[in-house]
Amino acid sequence: MEVVAMNLISLDVRMLRSLISVVETGSITETARRLGRTQPAISLQIQRLEDLTGRSLITFDNRRVVLSEDGALVLSYAKSIVRMHDELLSRLASPQIEGHVVLGTPDLYAANILPPILSVFCRAFPRIQVELRCVLSTPLVSQVKRGDVDIALVTRMNDFTGGRVVHREQLIWMVAAGSRAHQESPVPLALLPSGNIFREHAIAALDSVGRPWRIACVSESASGLLAAVYAGMAVTVLGRSALANGLRALDDDGFPPLPSVELLLYKSSGATSAAAGALHDYLQHYLSLGPMPRVGT
Known part of the structure; x- marks a missing residue:
């Protein structure tokens, strides 16, 4: 029986992370700032990724990122690979973190965006208890600033200040x-x-x-x-x-x-526990990667 050998390649997670960020931000400059690298280093990673896959993945049209068909395919797999990579590291590194965290968000996001992320988080940090409170965005911002809520995911309103844009x-x-x-x-x-x-x-x-x-x-x-x-x-x-x-x-x-x-992520100034930090960082990371598969799919 003839055995067909495959010329396997290895893709560095850092290349995939750079691709995700460049598509998300539309900017190599912003990606370099976020990832703590130089602009030439980010450009080189994208070029190396294209060389390894043998495909043209992205182009820039009037400073707008345009994904090729192959680029869209690689991006979809890159998001899954990076999620699994980071989940594994979290589960190995921090199973001992425990505590109670109050997370506030409108019921729209509690029902349609957060379930798959919280499912992954609870598996990675089984000793952290998350209390979910469903409240409209405007009162939630006041609650997180008062310290009644540790972390809040809200819709940006015209008069909101602070918070970090994590999703659109x-x-x-x-x-x-x-x-x-x-x-x-x-x-x-x-x-x-x-x-x-x-x-x-x-x-x-x-x-x-x-x-x-x-x-x-x-x-x-x-x-x-x-x-x-x-x-x-x-x-x-x-x-x-x-x-x-x-x-x-x-x-x-x-x-x-x-x-x-825009969706904003807030963290109360009084939420200094390792548990609150872990949930905040998880939400920030996974929301910026885009939609996750729904639980059970």
Whole structure:
């Protein structure tokens, strides 16, 4: 029987980490700053990665990073490899860390973004107890600054200061599959309370195209908004991560485009424990890598 030998190559995790950061930031300069390397070193790592794979991965078009088809494939695997690499090191190095950490976030992120990250974290740090509190972004920022919450993941509002941008979430119009709410005039809307940036973007977008609207539901939780949407009562605006079975995005239905929003990670000045530091660093790292697979998939 003929045995076919494969010419295996080895990819350095540092190359993969550099690729992820360059795509995320759109900048070799910013990547060098984040990773503590020089710009020539980052460029060399990307070049070396292309040499090893034998593929062109990224190009720069007017300072914008453009991924090739092969680059997108390598990026998807790079994120998984880096996650597994860092999880392994965490589990080996810090199983003895223990403590109690209060994490605050809106229920939208608690349901759709955090579960896979917290699942990995709890396996890596089995002695850390995480208390999850679901609160809207504006009161959460006040709570973390008072020390009532150790760490908070929130949506950046116009008047927020501090925090670190760790993720961007694209806003979309969504409606229940089979619903005709989006065809009504005025458009019935299910929105968060006044002062929330999701609400502001939704109303501003409709006003910009002269499309009439009315408020059909106001809720402080995403689950309340989705209840109205599933009932066929309204259209809502949420992050794309909230798009689930039974919902559809109104991408081609005449609704104006919406911007993305930034997610900020805050840590209370009083949260000095090793447990709080471990959770903060984990969230910062994994959120910056982009969406993780859902638990159980």
